[in-house]
Structures are given as structure tokens and as C-alpha cells.
Amino acid sequence: SQQGEEDPQALSIQEGENATMNCSYKTSINNLQWYRQNSGRGLVHLILIRSNEREKHSGRLRVTLDTSKKSSSLLITASRAADTASYFCATDRAQKLVFGQGTRLTINP
Amino acid sequence: EPxxxxxxxxQVTQMGQEVILRCVPISNHLYFYWYRQILGQKVEFLVSFYNNEISEKSEIFDDQFSVERPDGSNFTLKIRSTKLEDSAMYFCASRETSGSSPGELFFGEGSRLTVL
Structure with missing residues (x-):
């Protein structure tokens, strides 16, 4: 079954606006992680939220987790052109991370 | 920073040729992974490796694929007889912990494989 499905698939906003990306998953998890990928590059870990946490902050990032709805959201506040990238959520089930399709975020200057 | x-x-190769992709994980990490990403698509799990054996593998990881940690530092992915559909970016990743308290994965920059 698919895990970690993000929406929207693509998001284009103006610099300075906030960007919100959502992720849904289907099975129980240990934690959920968000990663960023610049075009043609490797994935970089952004933030990890454990299954017993509801919200977590890191700089301009805010992640929420609702295990009852099996969903998570990533909010990037005060976006910058350098935030342009693909963002993936990944559900962690001990032996592996399973990634979603990702959201392509474009920040227009 | 490690x-x-x-x-x-x-790497560009001809269909049917063997390919070995190499990775050096972070030195104190114990869990190792290979993922692949076909252009424009999602990052797909191939295999996880711990304590010198495969922990889990996906349906993609058929008998044409193998992994090895030959010398305690390198972690290799071998594709025995490449097919056109093996063209993708292959990512190696490692992490320190797994199980009940798993941490983040650290990814390499990837190896782009083109099969002609």
C-alpha cells in the first residue's frame, strides 16, 4: 500500500508567503520525517516527529502530526527563493523509510 | 560534518552489463540502505542492511540485485545484468539507530545510472 502521499503535488507561491504541504499515510508508524531534495541532489533531513508528538518546530519549519487522521503537515513560514525544492514526507517502520511522491515547491521572487 | x-x-552502461555502485556510509552508523529514484518520480526503497545481512528488501530488489559490505567501510550495490528500466538515480543512506527509536537517514548525493 502507498505510504506518505503528499499534496499538493506542486505548489508555487511568492517569496515571503507561507507554504503548507500535507502528507497522509495508511499504517501505524514509529515516526514521520520530512526531507528536502534540490533538483538532481540527495535528500536532506529537515525534521522528525515521533508518533507521540503533535507538533514540532525548527526555525521556519513547523510540522504537525495527527495519528488519528494519519496525516502530517509541513509549514514553511516566510518563504525564500532558496526554499525552492521538492519536499517529501517519509514514514518510518523500523527497517525502512517509505517516501511519498513529494511536493514540488517553487518560490517566485 | 560527516x-x-x-x-x-x-555511470553509463550497456544493457546486460554488470554495474557496481559504491557507498561509504558515516563511520559510526550501523544501518545502511539503498534507494532509487527514476527521473521525476518518488524515492523507492530497495534494501536495508544491518549486521552484515539484509534486513528487508522490496519487490524491486530481485535476484539481479545484491549488496555487500566487503571491508567494513564500503557498502556496494551490484546489478548483475542491467536493463533499460534500471536507469535511475541510486541513493545510499545510513543511520545510527533503528528499531524502537529510529533516527534520521543521511543520504549521499546519488549515483546516476544510465542504461543504453
Whole structure:
């Protein structure tokens, strides 16, 4: 079954606006992680939220987790052109991370 | 800052040829992974490796694929007889912990494989 499905698939906003990306998953998890990928590059870990946490902050990032709805959201506040990238959520089930399709975020200057 | 390194960055091969992709995980990490990403698509799990054996593998990881940690530092992915559909970016990743308290994965920059 698919895990970690993000929406929207693509998001284009103006610099300075906030960007919100959502992720849904289907099975129980240990934690959920968000990663960023610049075009043609490797994935970089952004933030990890454990299954017993509801919200977590890191700089301009805010992640929420609702295990009852099996969903998570990533909010990037005060976006910058350098935030342009693909963002993936990944559900962690001990032996592996399973990634979603990702959201392509474009920040227009 | 420690990092996962992968070689080669790009390899072009003929269909049917064997390919070995190499990775040096972060030195104190115990869990190792290979993922692949076909252009423009999602990052797909191939295999996880711990304590010198495969922990889990996906349906993609058929008998044409194998992994090895030959010398305690390198972690290799071998594709025995490449097919056109093996063309993708292959990412190696490692992490320190797994199980009940798993942490983040650290990814290499990837090896782009092009099969002609």
C-alpha cells in the first residue's frame, strides 16, 4: 500500500508567503520525517516527529502530526527563493523509510 | 560534518552489463540502505542492511540485485545484468539507530545510472 502521499503535488507561491504541504499515510508508524531534495541532489533531513508528538518546530519549519487522521503537515513560514525544492514526507517502520511522491515547491521572487 | 559518499556520480552502461555502485556510509552508523529514484518520480526503497545481512528488501530488489559490505567501510550495490528500466538515480543512506527509536537517514548525493 502507498505510504506518505503528499499534496499538493506542486505548489508555487511568492517569496515571503507561507507554504503548507500535507502528507497522509495508511499504517501505524514509529515516526514521520520530512526531507528536502534540490533538483538532481540527495535528500536532506529537515525534521522528525515521533508518533507521540503533535507538533514540532525548527526555525521556519513547523510540522504537525495527527495519528488519528494519519496525516502530517509541513509549514514553511516566510518563504525564500532558496526554499525552492521538492519536499517529501517519509514514514518510518523500523527497517525502512517509505517516501511519498513529494511536493514540488517553487518560490517566485 | 560527516557525510555519506557515493561513487561514481554518473555511470553509463550497456544493457546486460554488470554495474557496481559504491557507498561509504558515516563511520559510526550501523544501518545502511539503498534507494532509487527514476527521473521525476518518488524515492523507492530497495534494501536495508544491518549486521552484515539484509534486513528487508522490496519487490524491486530481485535476484539481479545484491549488496555487500566487503571491508567494513564500503557498502556496494551490484546489478548483475542491467536493463533499460534500471536507469535511475541510486541513493545510499545510513543511520545510527533503528528499531524502537529510529533516527534520521543521511543520504549521499546519488549515483546516476544510465542504461543504453
Amino acid at each position: 557525510e555519506v559518499t557515493q561513487t561514481p556520480s554518473h
